[in-house]
Amino acid sequence: MKTVTRIIALLFIVSLPVSAQDSPYQKAMKKEIAAVLHTDSLPQLQRSANAFARIAELNPTEWQPAYYQALACTFQSFNKTLALDKKDEVLAMADELIKKADALSPGNAEIITMQAFVTIAKLSADPAGRGQSLSGVAMQTLGKSMAIDSKNPRTLVLTAQMEFGMAQFFGSGTEKACGLAKQSLAIFSAQDEEALKAALLPTWGKNQAEGLVGKCK
Amino acid sequence: MKATFTIIILLISNLTFAQTKVSGKVTDAKGNGLPGVNVYLKGTYDGTSTDSQGAYAFETEEKGAQLLTVQALGFKTQDLALQCEGKALTADVKLAERINVLTAVTITAGAMEASDEKKSVVLKPLDIVTTSGAMGDITAALLTLPGTSTVGNDGRLFVRGGDASETAIFIDGMQVGNAFGSTASNVPTRTRFSPNLFKGSFFSTGGYSAEYGQALSSALALNTLDLPLRNQGDLSVMTPGGGYTQTLTGKTQALTASANYYNLAPYQSMIKQHFDWEQAPESWDSEISLRRKWGNAAKSSAGMLKAYFHTEGNRMAIWQKIPGDDGRGDRVQLRNNYAYGNVSFRQSNGEGWLLYGGAAFSHNKDAWKLNLDPMRQVTTLAHAKMVAVKDFSPRFSLKNGVEWYIKGYSEELTGQNLRRDFTDHQLNHFVEGSYYFSNRLVMVGGLRTGYSSLARQAWADPRFSMAYKFENEGQVSFAAGQFHQLADEKTRIHDPGLKNTSATHYILNYFIVSNNRTLRAEAFYKDYNHLVTWQGTAIRPENIARNGSGYASGFDLFYRDKKTFKSIDFWITYSFVDSKRQFAAFASRVQPSFAPKHNGSVVAKHFVGRMKSQLGLSWSWNSGYPYNDPNLPGEMQRKTGIYSDLSLSWSYLPRPNVIIHAACSNVLGRSNVFGYRYAAQPDETGSYASLPVGQGARRFAFIGLFITLSKDKNANQLNNL
Numbered sequence: 015m016k017t018v019t020r021i022i023a024l025l026f027i028v029s030l031p032v033s034a035q036d037s038p039y040q041k042a043m044k045k046e047i048a049a050v051l052h053t054d055s056l057p058q059l060q061r062s063a064n065a066f067a068r069i070a071e072l073n074p075t076e077w078q079p080a081y082y083q084a085l086a087c088t089f090q091s092f093n094k095t096l097a098l099d100k101k102d103e104v105l106a107m108a109d110e111l112i113k114k115a116d117a118l119s120p121g122n123a124e125i126i127t128m129q130a131f132v133t134i135a136k137l138s139a140d141p142a143g144r145g146q147s148l149s150g151v152a153m154q155t156l157g158k159s160m161a162i163d164s165k166n167p168r169t170l171v172l173t174a175q176m177e178f179g180m181a182q183f184f185g186s187g188t189e190k191a192c193g194l195a196k197q198s199l200a201i202f203s204a205q206d207e208e209a210l211k212a213a214l215l216p217t218w219g220k221n222q223a224e225g226l227v228g229k230c231k
Numbered sequence: 232m233k234a235t236f237t238i239i240i241l242l243i244s245n246l247t248f249a250q251t252k253v254s255g256k257v258t259d260a261k262g263n264g265l266p267g268v269n270v271y272l273k274g275t276y277d278g279t280s281t282d283s284q285g286a287y288a289f290e291t292e293e294k295g296a297q298l299l300t301v302q303a304l305g306f307k308t309q310d311l312a313l314q315c316e317g318k319a320l321t322a323d324v325k326l327a328e329r330i331n332v333l334t335a336v337t338i339t340a341g342a343m344e345a346s347d348e349k350k351s352v353v354l355k356p357l358d359i360v361t362t363s364g365a366m367g368d369i370t371a372a373l374l375t376l377p378g379t380s381t382v383g384n385d386g387r388l389f390v391r392g393g394d395a396s397e398t399a400i401f402i403d404g405m406q407v408g409n410a411f412g413s414t415a416s417n418v419p420t421r422t423r424f425s426p427n428l429f430k431g432s433f434f435s436t437g438g439y440s441a442e443y444g445q446a447l448s449s450a451l452a453l454n455t456l457d458l459p460l461r462n463q464g465d466l467s468v469m470t471p472g473g474g475y476t477q478t479l480t481g482k483t484q485a486l487t488a489s490a491n492y493y494n495l496a497p498y499q500s501m502i503k504q505h506f507d508w509e510q511a512p513e514s515w516d517s518e519i520s521l522r523r524k525w526g527n528a529a530k531s532s533a534g535m536l537k538a539y540f541h542t543e544g545n546r547m548a549i550w551q552k553i554p555g556d557d558g559r560g561d562r563v564q565l566r567n568n569y570a571y572g573n574v575s576f577r578q579s580n581g582e583g584w585l586l587y588g589g590a591a592f593s594h595n596k597d598a599w600k601l602n603l604d605p606m607r608q609v610t611t612l613a614h615a616k617m618v619a620v621k622d623f624s625p626r627f628s629l630k631n632g633v634e635w636y637i638k639g640y641s642e643e644l645t646g647q648n649l650r651r652d653f654t655d656h657q658l659n660h661f662v663e664g665s666y667y668f669s670n671r672l673v674m675v676g677g678l679r680t681g682y683s684s685l686a687r688q689a690w691a692d693p694r695f696s697m698a699y700k701f702e703n704e705g706q707v708s709f710a711a712g713q714f715h716q717l718a719d720e721k722t723r724i725h726d727p728g729l730k731n732t733s734a735t736h737y738i739l740n741y742f743i744v745s746n747n748r749t750l751r752a753e754a755f756y757k758d759y760n761h762l763v764t765w766q767g768t769a770i771r772p773e774n775i776a777r778n779g780s781g782y783a784s785g786f787d788l789f790y791r792d793k794k795t796f797k798s799i800d801f802w803i804t805y806s807f808v809d810s811k812r813q814f815a816a817f818a819s820r821v822q823p824s825f826a827p828k829h830n831g832s833v834v835a836k837h838f839v840g841r842m843k844s845q846l847g848l849s850w851s852w853n854s855g856y857p858y859n860d861p862n863l864p865g866e867m868q869r870k871t872g873i874y875s876d877l878s879l880s881w882s883y884l885p886r887p888n889v890i891i892h893a894a895c896s897n898v899l900g901r902s903n904v905f906g907y908r909y910a911a912q913p914d915e916t917g918s919y920a921s922l923p924v925g926q927g928a929r930r931f932a933f934i935g936l937f938i939t940l941s942k943d944k945n946a947n948q949l950n951n952l
């Protein structure tokens with residue numbers, strides 16, 4: 015019996031590099047990541063969130079499933095047809111998922127940035143009621159992420175967005191915000207997106223950076 | 232060996248053959264289809280989400296016994312055993328809702344919360360600071376809420392026909408003694424604590440939890456900030472004074488220290504005052520607050536420790552005219568020293584246990600000089616508390632707590648070496664269970680028992696409340712309870728054995744929040760018994776007894792709207808109180824001076840982005856204060872004219888970290904009268920001379936500059952709220 019196991023193990027080891035095929039985990043992740051990044055549809059985002067939950071259950075040591083499920087939840091909250099308490103419900107779920115991801119991969123700038131993104135989503139859900147209290151929290155979280163990785167294009171673009179909003183509010187110059195947005199876009203353009211996708215690492219945010227840079231002109 | 236291998240190959244290939252199709256419908260308990268439900272075979276990638284009708288279908292290559300998992304937000308996850316054999320399977324699933332305390336119904340009878348996290352709130356913590364006319368006073372902001380009465384010559388919190396001593400105030404669960412500044416009679420006071428300290432508050436106008444006692448009318452629980460965001464320094468320069476606050480934060484701990492100084496003399500030298508001040512109010516205060524948290528609430532045990540110390544000093548000297556006398560009147564001089572400290576903790580263990588409690592100490596010393604006679608009054612309050620809460624299931628939780636109070640009071644005529652005092656030990660126990668029948672229906676029952684060593688009396692107060700949420704989000708709740716309270720210290724000193732006064736509350740409430748609009752309507756009935764009565768004057772009462780009784784009944788309305796008008800947030804309240812009681816020196820049941828019949832307020836905040844400003848307006852109104860005219864037969868026969876005060880404010884943010892705030896109360900310049908004082912003896916014509924009790928000045932104007940210094944250039948003093 016021992017030999018059987020050994021042979022099977024060997025078979026796998028041999029076959030892996032030869033076929034260079036994705037594991038079921040990678041296959042499922044890639045499919046859902048693509049779905050999340052190419053839709054605005056609420057049911058599709060819900061389906062993808064569910065799919066990530068299924069993947070997470072089978073791969074309890076990976077942080078990406080929880081991360082992307084949180085992303086799918088956060089994208090849902092930007093849907094205009096959703097009532098405030100439903101938005102808060104999905105964002106509370108996103109909070110839980112980020113805690114889970116953070117426990118699996120502590121000090122990860124991507125996860126901390128995601129946390130800031132959830133805060134920004136909460137703020138966007140009720141800007142008049144939450145702007146004052148949450149803008150500080152968002153900036154602080156982004157600062158934390160920036161301290162770990164100052165070249166993360168998502169951290170940069172979210173910071174740029176916050177700075178842009180505040181500069182507009184106070185009628186001050188948008189130079190700082192625009193500088194950050196351009197820096198972010200440059201990093202997005204320079205990176206090897208396919209390699210990141212293959213490694214299941216986040217790639218979202220380029221559209222936001224392009225939009226913001228467009229506004230800066 | 233070879234055979235085994237072949238078998239394995241066969242088994243594996245076998246799996247790729249016959250697929251099993253699983254389909255069905257997921258519904259809630261009522262049979263409505265649930266969209267977006269996660270349906271999958273446990274331990275596989277095979278699964279799907281339900282469509283808008285709750286239907287689902289997917290195929291799997293798995294064989295044999297499988298577990299179908301059905302998962303949806305707000306519902307209990309359900310597992311279903313399936314046998315996959317290549318034939319199509321149908322599995323319809325009915326999901327049961329999960330009790331979720333965060334979204335479930337909450338009891339709103341009597342309660343008004345200011346919170347960022349909870350749903351059934353009427354205010355956000357920020358509202359307390361930004362309410363026009365409040366001038367940064369917590370109480371003044373609460374006076375724009377239903378169930379309260381503005382008593383302009385007092386400044387404290389009067390709730391539903393109750394006097395100010397009937398409201399108990401807590402910080403982080405620990406009681407505060409002398410929460411309002413000491414002052415001369417008919418000179419309004421303020422809360423001692425800065426609203427910037429508090430993250431949330433719970434204000435109950437009746438029917439509250441068994442956790443609170445020794446208050447006949449109301450409980451106000453204030454919760455301090457947890458961890459502030461960043462290191463920052465806050466500088467404030469205001470017309471009446473200024474101060475500085477420094478906040479230092481670490482990952483799990485924070486320290487805030489502040490010092491303030493106020494002196495109204497420069498202001499009063501410029502603006503005409505109706506009061507005859509010899510020395511304008513002058514005060515200093517300092518505060519230290521420490522916070523430390525530990526553990527991870529998401530995983531297992533977590534806790535937090537908070538310590539808060541506040542100390543202050545005040546002085547003033549005022550001349551108060553005597554009715555029927557042409558002179559300057561009595562000279563009242565007051566020097567007040569006050570200290571409050573508390574240490575509180577909370578610890579959860581992740582297995583449904585929550586422990587919290589703490590210890591607090593208040594010390595208030597008033598050194599008076601009435602003309603030439605010096606007098607000293609010292610009030611102390613020590614409070615220790617320990618509470619354990621156990622969630623036996625998501626439906627049922629039980630709270631159990633013990634409290635020990637030591638209340639002390641002494642007064643001394645320092646010139647004559649006359650002194651008297653008392654010390655009272657009170658032991659309390661409370662138990663309260665809450666049970667959720669569903670996310671829509673909750674019931675809470677509690678019992679509070681107590682014993683006072685000085686009164687030699689034991690008492691038991693049952694409390695009950697329930698709430699039901701309708702389909703359309705509106706909810707109705709009911710609360711009832713019994714409440715006991717010993718007389719205030721200045722009465723007790725004359726008769727230390729005096730036993731409890733009591734009240735019974737019944738409250739019915741309707742509450743709905745929908746689409747940035749909030750409506751709250753409440754009706755109440757309060758029955759007072761064993762109220763303290765005496766003969767003679769309050770300073771020298773005779774024949775002290777508990778022969779008084781009375782009632783207060785009425786209703787109030789609150790409507791808040793952030794939606795109808797663009798960038799305007801406003802609320803309107805109306806409170807009707809019908810109250811009569813026999814108390815103090817009254818021989819019959821009368822409408823108390825502090826219980827105007829009709830009360831109303833309008834608060835509006837308009838944000839003007841272009842001007843980087845928030846404009847505020849608040850108007851409060853009541854139908855007049857009853858007063859006693861000794862020239863007429865009977866008691867409390869007359870009523871003052873209506874009270875009305877329109878305040879305006881303007882907050883301007885020239886830079887993200889700078890706030891300029893300007894405010895003016897009573898802009899219309901009304902001469903509000905709160906009652907009349909009468910001469911103790913009739914004059915030659917046989918009538919009692921009178922003097923109106925009015926405002927210290929026609930208006931109060933305030934300008935303040937608030938600067939926040941921190942690394943984050945965009946931070947300001949409001950960010951922490």
